[in-house]
Amino acid sequence: xxxxxxxxxxxxxFVFACISYAVGLGNVWRFPYLCQxxxxxxxxxxxxxxxxxxxxxxxxxxxxVGQRMRQGSIGAWRTISPYLSGVGVASVVVSFFLSMYYNVxxxxxxxxxxxxxxxxxxxxxxxxxxxRTGYDEECEKASSTQYFWYxxxxxxxxxxxxxxxxxxxxxxxxxxxxxxVYLCILRGTESTGKMEQLANPKAWINAATQIFFSLGLGFGxxxxxxxxxxxxxxxxxxTVIVSIINSSTSIFASVVxxxxxxxxxxxxxxxxxxxxxxxxxxxxxxxxxxxTVSNLEEVKSYLASAYPSKxxxxxxxxxxxxxxxxxxxxxxxxxxxxxxxTEAIKNMEVSxxxxxxxxxxxxxxxxxxxxxxxxxxxxxxxxxxxxxxxLPKEAISGLVCxxxxxxxxxxxxxxxxxxxxxxxxxxxxxxxxxxxxxxTVAVCYLYGLRRFESDLKAMTxxxxxxxxxxxxxxxxxxxxxxxxxxxxxxxxITGTLQYQAWDAxxxxxxxxxxxxxxxxxxxxxxxxxxxxxxxxxxxxxIVRHLKRGDTASVA
Numbered sequence: 001x002x003x004x005x006x007x008x009x010x011x012x013x014f015v016f017a018c019i020s021y022a023v024g025l026g027n028v029w030r031f032p033y034l035c036q037x038x039x040x041x042x043x044x045x046x047x048x049x050x051x052x053x054x055x056x057x058x059x060x061x062x063x064x065v066g067q068r069m070r071q072g073s074i075g076a077w078r079t080i081s082p083y084l085s086g087v088g089v090a091s092v093v094v095s096f097f098l099s100m101y102y103n104v105x106x107x108x109x110x111x112x113x114x115x116x117x118x119x120x121x122x123x124x125x126x127x128x129x130x131x132r133t134g135y136d137e138e139c140e141k142a143s144s145t146q147y148f149w150y151x152x153x154x155x156x157x158x159x160x161x162x163x164x165x166x167x168x169x170x171x172x173x174x175x176x177x178x179x180x181v182y183l184c185i186l187r188g189t190e191s192t193g194k195m196e197q198l199a200n201p202k203a204w205i206n207a208a209t210q211i212f213f214s215l216g217l218g219f220g221x222x223x224x225x226x227x228x229x230x231x232x233x234x235x236x237x238x239t240v241i242v243s244i245i246n247s248s249t250s251i252f253a254s255v256v257x258x259x260x261x262x263x264x265x266x267x268x269x270x271x272x273x274x275x276x277x278x279x280x281x282x283x284x285x286x287x288x289x290x291x292t293v294s295n296l297e298e299v300k301s302y303l304a305s306a307y308p309s310k311x312x313x314x315x316x317x318x319x320x321x322x323x324x325x326x327x328x329x330x331x332x333x334x335x336x337x338x339x340x341x342t343e344a345i346k347n348m349e350v351s352x353x354x355x356x357x358x359x360x361x362x363x364x365x366x367x368x369x370x371x372x373x374x375x376x377x378x379x380x381x382x383x384x385x386x387x388x389x390x391l392p393k394e395a396i397s398g399l400v401c402x403x404x405x406x407x408x409x410x411x412x413x414x415x416x417x418x419x420x421x422x423x424x425x426x427x428x429x430x431x432x433x434x435x436x437x438x439x440t441v442a443v444c445y446l447y448g449l450r451r452f453e454s455d456l457k458a459m460t461x462x463x464x465x466x467x468x469x470x471x472x473x474x475x476x477x478x479x480x481x482x483x484x485x486x487x488x489x490x491x492x493i494t495g496t497l498q499y500q501a502w503d504a505x506x507x508x509x510x511x512x513x514x515x516x517x518x519x520x521x522x523x524x525x526x527x528x529x530x531x532x533x534x535x536x537x538x539x540x541x542i543v544r545h546l547k548r549g550d551t552a553s554v555a
Contacts, residue, residue, distance in 0.1 A: 073088035
């Protein structure tokens with residue numbers, strides 16, 4: 001055991017670090033979407049069940065491994081078995097992929113935060129066209145918030161094939177985001193902390209997936225954090241605390257999100273009705289105030305029968321206003337964070353204040369998760385005696401941040417958002433499921449569940465109860481295998497992978513097929529991390545075999 005290893009000042013710092021890492025943007029923009037898609041409150045039933053049978057057991061497993069081995073992911077799994085060094089390498093690779101694109105979200109948050117001090121908010125109105133005779137055509141066809149996101153922020157290209165140039169303003173925000181992460185890293189360990197749908201199998205699968213990724217399992221971050229604990233730390237208690245706070249935050253975020261959905265839907269519905277009233281009043285020279293929301297349908301029927309030819313000319317311009325359709329619109333990811341929320345914020349009183357608070361919150365959530373991601377990369381590197389003998393920790397941290405920032409500039413190009421979606425959708429899903437499956441099987445059946453139970457009792461003084469043993473030994477691995485098979489079959493059944501591209505002429509997203517080279521990169525993203533596990537085992541076998549052969553020849 002490395003006695004010189006840095007330690008958390010208090011167990012509370014460790015808990016705050018885990019909470020800061022686990023509670024991230026997914027709690028704000030993924031969980032509310034799933035609730036809306038799968039029956040609202042009824043989605044909590046599969047979510048809580050999956051938290052109990054998958055989330056907490058696997059979280060406890062990773063924290064216990066890190067605390068027992070007191071090393072980063074590579075060293076911890078190599079200690080359990082030399083053939084498992086590839087598991088740690090796979091975790092580092094996935095964390096590296098995540099860090100490459102995740103900090104771009106913080107760059108966008110910085111960009112919106114800086115613009116939040118303007119009055120009016122720049123996404124609240126459409127800009128004038130070149131002749132200053134009306135509003136920009138693209139903005140009129142879309143909306144002011146969509147226009148600001150797709151044109152002013154991303155300056156997005158029509159397809160992934162048209163890469164375009166780096167956008168210097170988002171690029172500067174990305175550099176600022178990485179500078180902030182680096183400064184936080186320099187301060188070290190002490191500063192890191194801060195109903196009918198129930199029958200739908202996809203509701204249960206998505207609940208399990210949300211728990212899995214929300215807690216950050218498989219990245220190596222939790223192992224890295226726990227490696228700085230005192231061996232006697234009660235990681236079982238901290239597992240329960242982190243799990244409950246993470247899930248409670250998701251539920252609270254959903255309540256707030258649904259309030260925003262309701263506000264936005266009501267506002268859009270009333271705006272739609274007002275536009276229809278104005279159109280009919282002007283088209284048929286009606287007296288101002290005669291046409292109201294209460295008599296709109298009655299007057300429309302009268303006009304259609306009394307003036308059929310004129311009404312047929314106006315009819316294509318009459319929008320179908322529906323509060324239900326507005327409420328049923330489900331959005332997740334960047335669309336929720338930077339379009340739906342900003343749509344609601346622009347219509348609030350003192351909108352600048354709410355905008356500053358909202359994007360500051362997004363920034364804090366993103367930076368907290370980024371510190372966990374970089375810890376998963378840096379801890380194995382700084383643990384390596386070969387690397388640390390040549391470079392101090394500050395230099396290693398700086399190089400990691402610099403490399404990630406340089407590669408991340410790809411996501412600030414005109415086609416950068418399309419590459420962002422590729423990394424977000426394919427860089428981690430299958431890889432993390434395989435990593436955590438191997439971790440669970442390795443602890444229970446390679447290292448030995450009884451031996452691990454004995455280690456935990458020696459460290460914490462508490463015996464491992466039947467619940468954790470049952471989950472680790474059978475339930476959790478079977479669940480992960482089910483998820484892995486589902487996602488693998490889903491990719492196969494889907495056929496040609498597609499993406500959403502922005503069509504400026506229509507002011508909306510259109511579906512396009514990924515080009516062959518994009519499909520090749522998707523395959524490389526998945527293979528580069530998953531193949532680390534078998535290649536690591538094969539490499540260890542070959543090295544041992546060669547050493548055995550050299551020893552035999554000398555003898």
